[in-house]
Amino acid sequence: xxxxxxxxxxxxxxxxxxxxxxxxxxxxxxxxxxxxxxxxxxxxxxxxxxxxxxxxxxxxxxxxxxxxxxxxxxxxxxxxxxxxxxxxxxxxxxxxxxxxxxxxxxxxxxxxxxxxxxxxxxxxxxxxxxxxxxxxxxxxxxxxxxxxxxxxxxxxxxxxxxxxxxxxxxxxxxxxxxx
Numbered sequence: 001x002x003x004x005x006x007x008x009x010x011x012x013x014x015x016x017x018x019x020x021x022x023x024x025x026x027x028x029x030x031x032x033x034x035x036x037x038x039x040x041x042x043x044x045x046x047x048x049x050x051x052x053x054x055x056x057x058x059x060x061x062x063x064x065x066x067x068x069x070x071x072x073x074x075x076x077x078x079x080x081x082x083x084x085x086x087x088x089x090x091x092x093x094x095x096x097x098x099x100x101x102x103x104x105x106x107x108x109x110x111x112x113x114x115x116x117x118x119x120x121x122x123x124x125x126x127x128x129x130x131x132x133x134x135x136x137x138x139x140x141x142x143x144x145x146x147x148x149x150x151x152x153x154x155x156x157x158x159x160x161x162x163x164x165x166x167x168x169x170x171x172x173x174x175x176x177x178x179x
Contacts, residue, residue, distance in 0.1 A: 018049050027052055033060055038078030048085030063088050066096060071110065080117040087117050099124055106132060108144055116145040131155060138163055 012019060021027050030052045031041045045052060054060055067077045081087055090096055099120050103113065113119055122128050131147050140162035150158060 014049050018052060021053065029056060034081065037074055037081060039081045044081065044085045051085055051088050054088060060088055062092055066092055070100065076114045079114050084117040087120060090120055096120060102128065107141065112144040119144060119148060122148050135159065140166060
């Protein structure tokens with residue numbers, strides 16, 4: 001797969017049980033499955049070796065179907081996996097479905113999840129809902145990755161900056177009306 005000895009060492013450190021997987025029965029079929037989605041397997045193996053321990057039938061295909069049923073293309077799903085390999089380690093019922101349902105109430109296009117599939121890695125109750133509510137309360141909008149990935153203090157700064165920009169634009173448009 002084109003992995004260096006150093007990369008293999010990191011993979012084994014992160015997921016030592018991978019050494020017990022059968023190449024023919026587990027690793028090769030999983031690699032082929034991800035390749036069929038357009039995913040760079042060596043990068044995925046390096047970043048998220050635990051995905052290679054999942055069952056194709058019980059874990060991988062249901063997640064792929066979940067996204068296909070919601071209108072994502074194979075290419076978009078491949079991009080999501082490439083950007084966030086652990087996406088396939090999440091439970092459908094315990095994670096993906098509930099977060100997807102909340103995402104539908106947010107004012108973001110579906111394409112935001114292709115750009116930022118890490119959305120599914122954040123706590124719905126402790127991070128996503130409170131920050132989204134605060135953003136809406138302030139009357140501004142941030143990119144999905146800004147909403148979630150910034151530290152709390154940087155998130156606050158981003159909100160303040162957006163609010164100042166919005167007020168500045170209102171002042172400019174208001175003063176030109178007075179002329």
